[in-house]
Amino acid sequence: MKNLTFLFLLVFSISFSQTSEEQQLKKFYDTSLLNGQSYDWLDYLSNRIGSRLSGSVGAELAVKYTKEELDKLGLDKVWLQPVMVPKWVRGAKEYAYIKSSTGNTNLPVCALGGSVATPALGITAEVIEVKNFEELKELGEAKIKGKIVFYNRPMQADLIQTFNAYGGCVDQRVHGAKEAVKYGAVAVLVRSMNLRLDDLPHTGTMSYDDLPDSEKIPAAAISTNAAELLSTMVKLTPDLKVHFKQSCENKGEVQSYNVIGEIKGSEKPDEIMVVGGHLDSWDLGDGSHDDGAGVVQSMEVLRLMKETGYKPKHTVRVVLFMNEENGLRGGLKYADVAKNKKEKHLFALESDAGGFSPRGFSFDCTDEQFETIANWSILFKPYLIHYFEKGGSGADVGPLKADGVILAGLRPDSQRYFDYHHAANDRFDAVNKRELELGAATMASLLYLIDQNF
Template identity: 50%
Template sequence: MRKLLWVLVFPVSGAFAQDSAIIRRMADDILTNGQAYNNLRILCKQAPARLSGSANAAKAVALTEAMLREAGADTVYLQPCMVPHWERGAKEEAYAVTGNGRVSLAVCALGNSVGTPATGLTASVVEVRSFDELDKLGKKGLSGRIVFLNYPMNQTLVNTFSAYSDAVRYRVMGPSAAAKYGAVGFILRTLSTSLNDFPHTGTTRYDSTMPKIPAFAVSTNDAERLHVLVAKGAVKSIFMKASCRMLPDAPSYNVIGEIRGSEHPDEVVTVGGHLDSWDLAEGAQDDGAGIVQSIEVIRALKAQGIRPARTVRAVMFMNEENGGRGGKAYSDNAVADGLQYIFGLESDNGGFTPRGFSIGAKGAQLKAFTDWAPLFEPYGVYEWRVGGGGADVDPLVRAKAVVGELLPDSQRYFDFHHAGNDVFEAVNRRELLLGAVNMTALIYLVSKYGI
């Protein structure tokens, strides 16, 4: 559990006064000349739907490699990794059969789902709200049926990522939990805090000891509608059809751009996001925003003529969404290459207004961050949490790095997460650049002082 770290903030003075002035110059440059928004447009429009193993993921590798060179990185290179390759295939179909005809449902297959038979799948439906209800129904209540798992995200949790953490188990483990009792299909209420018509995908993981059954998400609006119909006993059956399939692992790459350290080049400070995205839209909030913010860190340091004392790397991690292979490849290399990995910062919570940072540190290491806290107040960051980093930098703990992540405002993130409306136009330029300002400031400080 993350604990909120309350920090008394005083005016910047003494040792950090010069840093305050440097950060001010970098912030002014990013807010007026920053390229993150333009880069996001290019990434989203030229390489949308960047699911690992796809042609668009390969195109995104080439695009971001060019962006890092344009940003002024001293060295840009590709780090190989083998990644899962799942294809959605034709657009999914689903409808409820009632006494009055068919009720169409807005659905999408969950990531890594198997497909249905070519002619589709038809079965009666049972609605449950939890794994406990699944267990109580058992084989007698579930065998041969489609499970509709209708678990709304908890609206009382103000931090929407807490609500997501609570609900995501049903997406990840739900299909196999239903298959355990003989269910033939699975439909999940979309993980979103909003009521809308967009189904949200996301990875599911099959238990190898259970049959693999087709797994869909249904939009929150249609989940509400289906709930009413099921409660009335109006649904005779559900039809679902999908042609998705899993292919052999494919070769891909992390994209890395670095500025070599002037005093401690063997000490590495990492900043990054994940280059892959789900395939329903453009992957703008998740995680094009984190990608272009990380590239902007390189551009901003170079634009101010700052030669960091420690090596700064911007890493575009591949395959965060359905495997985490890029983060593992980077951390494996970090453990083996003999360099000292100081810090890993990730941006994977959307391009919204920055509110704070989560830091996986304690004691003297944590104090370094709290000492810097006053430098961030002018740019809207007041919150420092004891926690950790994102999925791609957390493995760097194996290399004894401190990890962290940017914490933007969370209220709108799950309107777009893994959905068809996660497009470039949903990102606000000002918010995106403010995130880049705070990321650049933190990377600058760590690269100068260490931890």
């Protein structure tokens, strides 16, 4: 009889615990969908402030605005964390065209972030097309010197995980100029990282590594339609020439800030859970998906906890990182300060994959930790969220990686993300209010479950 009573109490306890978790998740989703703040925050960030390239006036205004909004939430502490960031300026709008005896054909083009400018009158040179660095090496200096190298390796469309497709070709954008310099190229043009065929060039960071200034060559992206056209014309006319001009400039470093707010833990205040996104964006659009969505969702996590009356056991900290796009200075600075202060981080979640419908999370953690976490997936089933996998987390939370720290990344549906990524159409009207709010509630739910179970 005693055994039966014990079994009944055990089953009741488990049932009650599950019900409590389901109830708290429902509170988060109901509050976000019926009385959410994330979409209004994004509206202001995108339409009143606009692009937020590191070191720009927009970035400065975004720091001021988000700090003020966090102050309004009545958090236990809100502060700015100074961080030095690179200041790169695009300058006058770039232009490019194919030179032809029958007339010039325009190519939609944009400078890659961090690139040097062309000479004042631009660059005109023959074009040589390659798919990868191996082809570049095979051609060698004899065929490349004095020419514009055109990297034309598209994202692999049959990869369902679009971030894998992006990872499979982004090296030509990041390192293309540095590699082409070895063989005497005068500039590089890169096919935009985009699965769709359109006329929008996509920018993004590039690196010369330790290349001397005197050896740096201009680097720009052309749209996917332009890449298809240029490839066809180069095959028809091997000595075809392209002219392009850009006026970008690197202006050294300036001071900016990470924006941080926290709710102090009621039981374990010295153990910290982080949720965040990056406050900076590229300058062609207003960065609504990348990463305005992650910023406002992360802010909303703390607001949802306050609004629903949930008091976390561990300290919950929102961090709006500066300079993810062209330097990762904010993420590195936050981790460095945390290390110097000997802060103990338990968990860090990043949203930096757009404001589309949430599908789940990827986790960088031990097998034992993941075994516990994977059991929670059933709680998200009513919200059509099913993806719980081991994998990467996020660039800004990555520097927090250490023994015992669980890192995670929100994984929204990614099929349309690279249509907007780093392009002029990454604007407020591309973000769906409901999808954004579902993502915020999903993030709050995971923070809650970590807080309760670790």
